[in-house]
Amino acid sequence: MLTWGDEYPIHQTPEPVWVAGSDRNFYDRYFFNGYSKDGAVFFAAAFGVYPHLNIMDGAFSVLKDGVQRSVHLSRVMHHERMDVRVGPMKIDVLRPLYSVKITLDDAEGISGELTFEGRHFPVEEPRFTRRSGSRMVMDVTRMTQNGRWSGWISVDGERIEVASDNFYGTRDRSWGVRPIGSQDPQPVLPQQLPQFYWIWTPLNFENLALYFHVNDDEKGKSWNTRAVLAMEGVDADGLLHLDNPEFSAEYDQGTRRIRKGLLKVTDGQGREHKVTYEPMSTFQMKGLGYTHPDWSHGLYKGEYAIEREDFKPGVMPWKEPSNLHIQAISKVTHEGPDGQSSTGIGSLEQLFIGPHEPSGWKDMFDA
Template sequence: MLTKGDEYPIHQTAEPIAFSGTDRNFYDRFFFCGYRPDGSGYFGAAFGVYPHLNIADAHFSIIRDGTQHCIHASRILGYERMDMECGPIRIEVIEPLKSIRLIVTNHDGISADLVFEGRSAPIQEPRFTRRNGTRMFMDLTRFTVNCHVSGWVEVDGKRESYEGAFGTRDRSWGVRPIGAQDPQPVVPPVIPQFYWLWAPTNFPNLSLYAHVNEDEKGVPWNRRATLMMDGANQEGGQHLHDDRFQIGWQPGTRHAAQARMDVRDDGGREHCVTWEPINLFMMKGLGYGHPEWTHGGFKGELAVMREDFRPADLDPLLLPHLHIQHVARARHEGGGVSADGIGIVEQLVIGVHGPSDFKGLVDGAGA
């Protein structure tokens, strides 16, 4: 089976581009977010391709006045992975690894036209590989880059400018759970466990990238903390050492009240970064954990829907509400310098996590 991608010198195997190994859970995904320098006007977007399910889906969501407005779209892929359009949502690659345009043509009152210009080259994060017993759960590569954002978003006739805004975008591809659940889970059954923090942050002349995955005992199995000066190339990042996150949880939730990371630079100097959440964004607005618009779910030839909800009114301990992002003010101290920044702190904490005193699937933090 030949597709448009086969015209380009991008093959990784002896097979046509339409075939992505043998795992039905293979995916290829774009993620975007943006906000003004004061953290207001937060929006997110996602676009996913699932070659072995023959499905593409896309989502756009924005917070305004405490309400999250969302567009969900899904279609049959038709095996063409190069067609980066799903319903009203379209992606244009202006310059690979540097400049991307995101377009949302008007659907039910929501539209947008935004350009993401990388502040530096992207950083490639360590490969994420995780198994449940002998079964592959995750095996993926991801790159991330903080961006200058320009353009506009319109909701119900009110258009707002994003000139001078900041944001982050990433690209990931590989294997992770998508679409319908496996009818035969791993035995014996165990309580699911996943601990994830991700905090890409924009400072005046540089970007901080920091993330961690931990097991139930709090031992990291994937982590990275890197500083990238504006204009740096792919080899220009300064990787930090001994990064340690501390989270103060809001009582009765698994949402952070504050976050802190302590790290050491190549010269042995200690640094501290703190984040203060100022706005809550539910990742289900982009399909993550959504009970009806899950990534890779089959919705027919083409389906598009608008959804609105108020994050503050949702039960924070329901499974679809555990995966969140906080827009957060940041402060960096150390190495003889200090700076204020703005970024996001993404959180997904399911199951046991000893350092947080979480003992069950979705129990909340104590008072």
Template sequence: MVLTKGDDYPLHQTPEPIAYAGTDRNFYDRYFFNGYAPDGSGFFAAALGVYPHLNVMDAHFCAIRDGVQYNLHASRELGMERMDTQVGPIRIEVLEPLNKLRVVVDGEGLKADLVFTGRAFPIEEPRFIHRIGPRTFMDYTRLTQNGHYTGWIEVDGARHDCAPGTAGTRDRSWGVRPVGTRDEQPHGSGVIPGFFWQWTPLNFADRSVFFHVNADAKGNRWNTRAVIAPDGANAEALFDTEGEMASPLAAGTRWPTDGKLVIEGPDGPETLTLTPVGRFQMRGLGYTSPKWNHGLYHGPLTVEREDFGLMQCDPGSMDNYHVQLPCKVVSDRHGEGFGVFEQLIIGPYAPMGLKEFMDLG
């Protein structure tokens, strides 16, 4: 047994010390943040992941400036101490649980000091349980919260304070999903994995709107939720509803051109039109990155900066499929807002005419 700082808090879920998280090698615990000025400029994102059974903690920070995405990657050996949420130059601090968190960055020419404050109580999304054939692919819980940011970001000596009204989203998820070295064991004869994901956390003047959907290759939904969260709402004041998204693919890509989300609001049906004003590549946070995918072992401590022009990203490369599009949002009932449209499609997806594993729109 190994005792760590977490063992002095009443957080245990099993008879074992906090250092142990069940028996599944793919268990993870993760922070995610994104943010943008009211007009969508100055987009940034951060993430930190803990992989107890892989003995790895990794973190990433990204900022977009003038069409270039600047990315800072860091990975270290966990040492079984899960309460030390710092990986080299990137640190996450919980200032007020479920409301206020801080992101601090200082390395390789990228610096930041950002404080996130929630607009309402976070929503708990339905438990994500998905199997491919007999194998459990995902089994995790996630909370999501919109909020505002204060602070600053510096790229190679050029510092910019957060514009008034800078907003965004943060989430926390924990459980089981593929992490670390890829599992080479085949799923079985005739089993073709398919994964479809859309997520649209949206910020309006006095409320947040959330929608997500997971579906299989045939378009059957296996996880979805829509929520309207008035500013200051507690858990009981969140308005649960349903949503339906229409979003064509841009030619030659797996990226959406735009989106039209219809939800049933407290005052009747509401149509929200999402118009992208930019693009963020999620591989900057490790998602589908060949080198920096989540939980991969890089040694005691490794830090690396990666810059790339967004116009140079090949949409036909699988590591570029996963995107967040900063979007202007217009509601036919509640005026204008801003948010992101995240999409990831892996494998075939019949509703969009994707028949082969790497078909493009």
């Protein structure tokens, strides 16, 4: 079967592009977030392609005045991976590795045209490889890039102007193998208590961007981490990879929600940098399909489906499994080795399931 992709020199196997290896859980995804410098407006989008499920889906969500308004979309893609449209939502790559555009044309009351422009060359995160027994659960590559947004959003007739001098954000591209679509009815034996400790924090300051993520095991040992500082406009060689990252957190009483965070890293000269995090508001990742009970990524919803969903993240119980995955819009302060400091803004993404010895957690959702 031939598709649009076969016209381009991108083949990596002897087969046509519509074939993506042999794992039914192969996926290819765009993720975006954006926010005003004061944190009053936060928006995010996800767009996924699942070649062996023959599904393409997307979501867009806006948080303003304590209310998160989301739209979910899904369609059968008929194996055409390069036609990146689902109903009124479309993704356009304007300049590879630099600029991407999102368009929504009246998606259940939500419209917009938003253009992302990177502030630096994308950061390639270390390959994520995770098994459950002998079964591969994650085998993923991701690139992450901080940038600026321009354009507009309209929600139920209210127009929000998005100007590049006032809106920062982040985008990532990830691909590989991870759980998608319907759950496997036959789990790996013997069954074990799930465990996942995930922090992902792309940050924007006036003159630089800073990136950090970590996956910890139940003992608190990181199995995947990276920290990078990027000055405005640097290319791949200009990315400053930071060493010895240590993240510590204080949690809201009786929860697994971070109320204050501290990152310590060292640069190539051994000098220490510190970043403090002060969360201001909460964005529910299920508004983009992550851990959503009905709109989980890759689920079959028929030939085409679209649905609007509104909720108030601030009053939703943290312990509900579908509410665990969040991004906390945070005020951040960077203290450099020369004694100077600068303030910025970014997202503090959190997903904590199961034991984590440094946090004192021993069960699935204890706090």
